[in-house]
Amino acid sequence: MTQPLLSVRGLQRRFGGITAVKGANLDLCEGELLSVIGPNGAGKTTLFNLISGHDRPDGGTVRFGGVEVTGSTPERLAALGLARTFQHGRVFANLTVRDNVLMGTHSRMKLARPGPPLLGALRELFLALIRPPGVRAEEQALRREVEDILHLFGDRLIPRLDRPAYSLSYANRRRLEIARALALRPRLLMLDEPTAGMNETETAEMRTIIGQLKARGQTILLIEHKLDLVMQLSDRVIAMDDGAEIAAGTPAAVRHDPAVVEAYLGHRHMGGEQTPDAVALEASP
Amino acid sequence: MGAWLDYTINGLIVGNIYALLAVGLALIFGVSHLINFAQGSIYTAGAFIGWTCAQRLGTPLPVTMAAVVLGCAALGVVIERVGLRPLAGSARIAPLLATIGISFVLDQGLQLLYSPDPRSLPSPLPAWRIQVGRGTIGALDILIAATGLVSAAVLFGFLRFSRLGWAVRATAQDSEAARQMGVNTDAVNRTVFAIAAGLGGLSGLLVGMYYNHIDTAMSFQATLKGVVAQVIGGMGNVPGAIAGSLLLGLTESYGVALFGSSYRNLFAFVLLLIVLVLRPNGLFAGRQAMSPEPLTGTFIAPSRPWDVPRWAVAVCVLLAALLPFLPNSAYALQVLTNAWLYALLAISLTLVAGTLGQVSLGHAGLLLIGAYASALLALDSGLPVWLSIPAAGFVTAALGTALTWPAFRLRSHYVSIATLGIGEIVGLVILNWESLTHGPMGVTGVPPLTAGTVELDSPQASYWVALAVLVLLGLMQSRLLGTHLGRTFRAIRDDDVAARACGVSLDRYKGLAFAVSGFAAGISGAISAHLYSYINNETFTSQVSVLALTMVILGGMGNVLGAVIGAVALTGLPEVFRFTAEYRQLIYGLVLLLMIRFRPQGILGTA
Amino acid sequence: MQLTRRAVLAVPALIPFAARAAGPVFAGVSGPLTGPNAQYGAQWKRGFDLALDGINGAGGVKGRPLQYIFEDSQSDPRQSVAVAQKFVADPRVVIELGDFSSPASMAASPIYQRAKLVQFGFTNSHPDFTKGGDHMWSNSTSQAEEQPKLYDFAAALGFKRPAVLHLNTDWGRTAKDAFVAAAKTGGAAVAAVEAYLGTEQDFRPTLVRVRDSNPDGLVLLSYYADGALICRQARDTGIKLPVLAGTSNYSPKFLELGGPGVEDVFVMTTFFPADPRPEVQDFVKRYRAKSGTDPDSFSAGAYDTMVLWAKLVEGWGPTREGMQAGLLEIKDVPSVIYGAATFDPRTRRVQGASYKRLVVQKGQFTLWDGNRPT
Numbered sequence A: 001m002t003q004p005l006l007s008v009r010g011l012q013r014r015f016g017g018i019t020a021v022k023g024a025n026l027d028l029c030e031g032e033l034l035s036v037i038g039p040n041g042a043g044k045t046t047l048f049n050l051i052s053g054h055d056r057p058d059g060g061t062v063r064f065g066g067v068e069v070t071g072s073t074p075e076r077l078a079a080l081g082l083a084r085t086f087q088h089g090r091v092f093a094n095l096t097v098r099d100n101v102l103m104g105t106h107s108r109m110k111l112a113r114p115g116p117p118l119l120g121a122l123r124e125l126f127l128a129l130i131r132p133p134g135v136r137a138e139e140q141a142l143r144r145e146v147e148d149i150l151h152l153f154g155d156r157l158i159p160r161l162d163r164p165a166y167s168l169s170y171a172n173r174r175r176l177e178i179a180r181a182l183a184l185r186p187r188l189l190m191l192d193e194p195t196a197g198m199n200e201t202e203t204a205e206m207r208t209i210i211g212q213l214k215a216r217g218q219t220i221l222l223i224e225h226k227l228d229l230v231m232q233l234s235d236r237v238i239a240m241d242d243g244a245e246i247a248a249g250t251p252a253a254v255r256h257d258p259a260v261v262e263a264y265l266g267h268r269h270m271g272g273e274q275t276p277d278a279v280a281l282e283a284s285p
Numbered sequence B: 001m002g003a004w005l006d007y008t009i010n011g012l013i014v015g016n017i018y019a020l021l022a023v024g025l026a027l028i029f030g031v032s033h034l035i036n037f038a039q040g041s042i043y044t045a046g047a048f049i050g051w052t053c054a055q056r057l058g059t060p061l062p063v064t065m066a067a068v069v070l071g072c073a074a075l076g077v078v079i080e081r082v083g084l085r086p087l088a089g090s091a092r093i094a095p096l097l098a099t100i101g102i103s104f105v106l107d108q109g110l111q112l113l114y115s116p117d118p119r120s121l122p123s124p125l126p127a128w129r130i131q132v133g134r135g136t137i138g139a140l141d142i143l144i145a146a147t148g149l150v151s152a153a154v155l156f157g158f159l160r161f162s163r164l165g166w167a168v169r170a171t172a173q174d175s176e177a178a179r180q181m182g183v184n185t186d187a188v189n190r191t192v193f194a195i196a197a198g199l200g201g202l203s204g205l206l207v208g209m210y211y212n213h214i215d216t217a218m219s220f221q222a223t224l225k226g227v228v229a230q231v232i233g234g235m236g237n238v239p240g241a242i243a244g245s246l247l248l249g250l251t252e253s254y255g256v257a258l259f260g261s262s263y264r265n266l267f268a269f270v271l272l273l274i275v276l277v278l279r280p281n282g283l284f285a286g287r288q289a290m291s292p293e294p295l296t297g298t299f300i301a302p303s304r305p306w307d308v309p310r311w312a313v314a315v316c317v318l319l320a321a322l323l324p325f326l327p328n329s330a331y332a333l334q335v336l337t338n339a340w341l342y343a344l345l346a347i348s349l350t351l352v353a354g355t356l357g358q359v360s361l362g363h364a365g366l367l368l369i370g371a372y373a374s375a376l377l378a379l380d381s382g383l384p385v386w387l388s389i390p391a392a393g394f395v396t397a398a399l400g401t402a403l404t405w406p407a408f409r410l411r412s413h414y415v416s417i418a419t420l421g422i423g424e425i426v427g428l429v430i431l432n433w434e435s436l437t438h439g440p441m442g443v444t445g446v447p448p449l450t451a452g453t454v455e456l457d458s459p460q461a462s463y464w465v466a467l468a469v470l471v472l473l474g475l476m477q478s479r480l481l482g483t484h485l486g487r488t489f490r491a492i493r494d495d496d497v498a499a500r501a502c503g504v505s506l507d508r509y510k511g512l513a514f515a516v517s518g519f520a521a522g523i524s525g526a527i528s529a530h531l532y533s534y535i536n537n538e539t540f541t542s543q544v545s546v547l548a549l550t551m552v553i554l555g556g557m558g559n560v561l562g563a564v565i566g567a568v569a570l571t572g573l574p575e576v577f578r579f580t581a582e583y584r585q586l587i588y589g590l591v592l593l594l595m596i597r598f599r600p601q602g603i604l605g606t607a
Numbered sequence C: 001m002q003l004t005r006r007a008v009l010a011v012p013a014l015i016p017f018a019a020r021a022a023g024p025v026f027a028g029v030s031g032p033l034t035g036p037n038a039q040y041g042a043q044w045k046r047g048f049d050l051a052l053d054g055i056n057g058a059g060g061v062k063g064r065p066l067q068y069i070f071e072d073s074q075s076d077p078r079q080s081v082a083v084a085q086k087f088v089a090d091p092r093v094v095i096e097l098g099d100f101s102s103p104a105s106m107a108a109s110p111i112y113q114r115a116k117l118v119q120f121g122f123t124n125s126h127p128d129f130t131k132g133g134d135h136m137w138s139n140s141t142s143q144a145e146e147q148p149k150l151y152d153f154a155a156a157l158g159f160k161r162p163a164v165l166h167l168n169t170d171w172g173r174t175a176k177d178a179f180v181a182a183a184k185t186g187g188a189a190v191a192a193v194e195a196y197l198g199t200e201q202d203f204r205p206t207l208v209r210v211r212d213s214n215p216d217g218l219v220l221l222s223y224y225a226d227g228a229l230i231c232r233q234a235r236d237t238g239i240k241l242p243v244l245a246g247t248s249n250y251s252p253k254f255l256e257l258g259g260p261g262v263e264d265v266f267v268m269t270t271f272f273p274a275d276p277r278p279e280v281q282d283f284v285k286r287y288r289a290k291s292g293t294d295p296d297s298f299s300a301g302a303y304d305t306m307v308l309w310a311k312l313v314e315g316w317g318p319t320r321e322g323m324q325a326g327l328l329e330i331k332d333v334p335s336v337i338y339g340a341a342t343f344d345p346r347t348r349r350v351q352g353a354s355y356k357r358l359v360v361q362k363g364q365f366t367l368w369d370g371n372r373p374t
């Protein structure tokens, strides 16, 4: 048996009184698509944040590509080949579509971005001023690649290459974010509710795209509410509620697990559409 | 031992005074997420309204206090309505600039109305004093403490139990959601400004009576101390502001006890930095966890910059270079030389504030470092001037980056306040580090600009030097912005969380941007030192930092050409209005407000 | 509120018709009219205007009225250099007066020096100011001369362990060094030296430090506003020692701002309204009539400067060269501060100010009767 690409053991995160993630475990092998489902507030996004280094766990370990990365910074994980998108969409609003995707290639720039912290940074500055041919060629190659990646989304983004991201529609911003993550050529792609806020056509389109990525052998960790999509794409599914895993296994098995049905029925909100702001307002003192 | 009791009492007394300043600032920040730079001016206005009532009309104290509160509350409402509400839709940076402009107009208006002479404002309270330790406290100390506590209690009750208070809290949480739930957020903002301004005015009156001294130049210091106090307590946290103020007062008092009065502000700003780095939400904030995912790019407005064609820029540069051939142009050249030096500062600031999104208010510190480095290298180490200036650039780049390092982990307003503190610290260290900097005597006899053996001290030569350096550094910066560095800086500005997810190390790129920025600012300071031949710790003050930020915002954040235009406009305007003598600062402030009102994203737009 | 331009234009209307035959002679003034030091600019104008009222009222100098062009520099070096270029390029300007602060003045010095236009920095006590070039002159009292006089006063009051509080600027620092040196020569041990920033308002902790150094008197090298604050707070901190304040504390504002806190404070001054000399009496009478208050040392300095300028124009002609030549030669100009002012051509400063010893009694400055405080 091959070593899993991502391996999470006993991960925990507490926020004041509540424990958002209570001892999560998961293994993800190369080429696999694993979905995490669960009602709102189950702790899925928190789990993502812990894995991608955007939040620090209170306990447990994360191994990625065979190295222990618990509590690492997101930039280190990105350099190791982990890319992610965010539930509410985070694009660089004032950057063009092209520059947004180019940002995704940041950790792959080798010539323009030499290594060690202090001297490397100074060399990076110097190279940016001088722009030697190698650095220029690297940038050109990355620019070409950007267009290749955007072609994945048909004519959704290509015609808007030089528009600022703030001028895009919501669905296009979500696509742009995925494109940016792909530009990292990730070993692991983590998508947090990629179809949230999309209509049916757009969702179907997204399903095709994720399917294509999977077919290419891309390893994917997916958070998704739209169960149809999850059932069609996933190799395995983990269901969470109140920070804990309540079921795991094949899509079909998890779907019919009584604990999962119970969890979804017990929550009025199902589907990822309502704004978290309204919830925050009620909850805050 | 007895002395420490005295220091404690004295610290609490002055902390008491800071508390009155900080509460109003905290309230406005809590609701509008705005550092109200006009709060100090309202404080001054309150003092003068009080003076008019008490000294001219002979009103008794309660009436004076009521008049001050009402007068300043009305002023607050007007400020909110005229200066800030029209900017509601634009980026948060625009209202910030508006409050700076308003404070300008208010201060100058008061100065014209009352003359700049200091005035006495005797307290009508009975003169009895209570012995505490070996010192005494009087009726006014008690009134000030009571006012601070009562106003905090009333505010607390108002926020907690009244319907309007509920609306204020809802707006503070999320003004968009509050609006959707039917809260009249305009009314809320008006109320908040009225309350904060009323409090600010009252503090001006009480502090004026305490020192028996009011003048029209006291606003900036008041804002500064109030901001520091409320950050220590937690921005937007009203009870925290009071606790933070007392702590600030105590720290200052103990600092004076240990090292003397010249070190007082050093202690205040070091405390500020420590708090910001260790507990950015303030010492007294409830432990707030990582904020939930915010939406992107709110501090800087999305806008399309005007694309100025290259040939147009080239033509302007050429015309500027030919200007010295006009006869009788020495005065214009001097003004423009200043403008170019300010423009260097502005492109330096626009890189970190605009492109990187780290709004620094400490650039005066960089100027000082550059000026002192070049002056001392030329004088004490005998370096020729053409070498000492670039060397000063490198020194400033290194020192400036190292000093701002603690602020790298902070965001939005916190960066501004931390850098403001860092800038002040630089000035105070220069004042106190006599063996190196000659302390208060400053550095005299700084040699004039030379290149080899050619003296460049004619107005024409200085002008060309400044222009050439500006063009060179401006081109370099534009070139950098066209590479992956520019892209990365902007990405950090728009969303640092997403930037990290892309593999961007924030420290590295913030460090790079501050180094480039420090280089340009250091060069600007260094050239100034050689032009002026004399510098001291007050040659560049925090007001210069504020002015530079105004230039940057006016030109369009992150926009190199915009920064130059902003610098020329704001250096030129006061000269153009020279014929209006005492009125010129007032007119300048009004013009500034109009510009913000009608083009909040700056003349050329955000780049 | 008076507008400079208007002031400039209004003056000729007051001048007898004959005087208008030739145009006015101009001085350029670079100083703060706005910004944090605006109060000093306002005082200058009062002193200037009063002097000009007298001079022009008497027909001007050789039939030509004197006028000044006040350009606001905010006492900021960036603006004072621009103002300097303006004056240098204006052929009407025969002398420049100001700026207020050392950074502003000294930044502009190279420009005036190159243009051979006299820069008369009448408030610039920085010892290096007049070293900026042979066209930099000042009649501001020299600290090297003044501080030994202040120490003599302190000694006369019986101070053997004085504590010194000084403004931490070039001026305050120069003054402090000179005072400490004089005290050493005089055999007194300075108990404590405390520097404070110009923006300081809260002196209580500093005063506790001072108190705990067990001095037998306080010496204030401060401006009147901070001096008044220190005196008030000294009483609140439980300090009952005698206080001696230096010359820049002499101002009616010191009494107003200090209130009961400055009662019994000793003040040394170069200028005292009760001085029987006719030029002082004339100045004080007219100042009171015009402004309703007593003059202070800042307006006295401005007044003196205008009077001096008139003498220069009279004796050496209304030209830039005349001003420089005159300053080198002029002797015994009547002065409310100096009695008679004569410049040392090497230091380009004035020696021999006359000092008065005052004490505040019942809220008024009165001449000290020589009785030591108990």
Ligand SMILES: Nc1ncnc2c1ncn2[C@@H]1O[C@H](COP(=O)(O)OP(=O)(O)O)[C@@H](O)[C@H]1O
Pocket: A015, A018, A019, A020, A038, A039, A040, A041, A042, A043, A044, A045, A046, A047, B289, B290, B291, B292
């Ligand atoms: N930064 C935070 N501070 C406090 N509580 C948080 C924070 N982030 C998430 N939570 C809480 O943790 C729980 C899990 O949230 P989340 O991971 O966003 O759930 P999901 O993504 O499954 O909807 C929720 O109760 C949420 O309120």
Ligand SMILES: [Mg+2]
Pocket: A044, A045, A046, A087
């Ligand atoms: Mg989620």
